Amino acid sequence: MTGQKQRTRDRYPRALVSDTEAVRQLIRHRYFQPHVTPLQIFNRATDPFLPAVRLHTLAVLAALDARELRNHVLVITRHQMRREDITQLNELVSIRLTLLFTYSGIDDKRIEPYPSHVAAESLKLMSAPSPRRYRTILYWRPLVPGLNDSDEHLDRAHKLSLFADATVFTGLFYRDEIAAYYRANGLPEPYGQTARRKIVPETLERRVLTAFADSASLFRKTSCAVSFVHGLPDYNGHYGIRELCDICPLGQLDRCRDAHRIPSAGQIHDAARALPEARGLTVASITSRAAAVTGLPGEQPRYYLQHALNFQVHDAAHPHHRRRHGRADVGWEAADD
Ligand code: SF4
Incomplete structure (x- = not known):
């Protein structure tokens, strides 16, 4: 050809x-x-x-x-x-x-x-x-x-x-x-x-x-x-990222708040059990905003966990900064980190 x-x-x-x-x-x-x-x-x-x-x-x-x-x-x-x-x-x-x-x-x-x-x-x-x-x-x-x-x-x-x-x-x-x-x-x-x-x-x-x-x-x-x-409620569990919700209607805020559950490390490991590639998973931290994990080979298993738990699961190697809403730092003042 x-x-x-x-x-x-x-x-x-x-x-x-x-x-x-x-x-x-x-x-x-x-x-x-x-x-x-x-x-x-x-x-x-x-x-x-x-x-x-x-x-x-x-x-x-x-x-x-x-x-x-x-x-x-x-x-x-x-x-x-x-x-x-x-x-x-x-x-x-x-x-x-x-x-x-x-x-x-x-x-x-x-x-x-x-x-x-x-x-x-x-x-x-x-x-x-x-x-x-x-x-x-x-x-x-x-x-x-x-x-x-x-x-x-x-x-x-x-x-x-x-x-x-x-x-x-x-x-x-x-x-x-x-x-x-x-x-x-x-x-x-x-x-x-x-x-x-x-x-x-x-x-x-x-x-x-x-x-x-x-x-x-x-x-x-x-x-x-x-x-x-x-x-x-938001299926990605963004409710923990509180500054995202400042423009949301009250009824939706109620829905997301009622659905918001902070998982334990054990629950994150349980959710990951179905994935052989998640054997190396380590939970680095859990806050009301998100869980940070390491040891996953890419984004897809992380999204799997996020949807299973209805809670934000971040890659600990790429931290999200406050008020950036998961966006790049470009164009934002550094003082509010
Ligand atoms: S309340 Fe927050 S998490 Fe829920 S839909 Fe609105 S912005 Fe998203």
């Missing part, structure tokens, strides 16, 4: 296994906990509502629902959705389905090749029916200083948020690859350094909170918004 043909082929999503087999493998995976593990469908490598993917997305959702699973299922899209999608998605009765519409409002095509207004229209279309079984979220990301943080951008996002059940705002994962892309294309770099977490500078966060001062459904964390729209 020529290089050109290979590149063309690589641009089109291809199913690696049938939908039935994909669901079978998923629910047999040792990290999958029925009714507990939050799922994201076709998120990493493609968009779930691209024309070539759409039927697979609907089939996988229907297959999960037919098994009467009550897991959260997150479908993150920026694509055009259709009126008939409303009917199909409203037929799902068991899974807790949330549609998240990725919207940045960035106009520069070198950074955002797919126009934001498409996701905005999809959000409006899918949010309009009432009542409906699925929920909708304005997934406002990435917020990047100089690109989409003008007062007009914030105002536009606020207006759009009125259509959604909730809104999440997050920053940019300014990784080395992205910094290299910015430099190669002569784009002004938003930050002087890269980071392993998302960046939302303090001043920008303050401006967002001011623009959304009248909102009762703005969240910093995806899991908080997803849980809120289904009337459930």
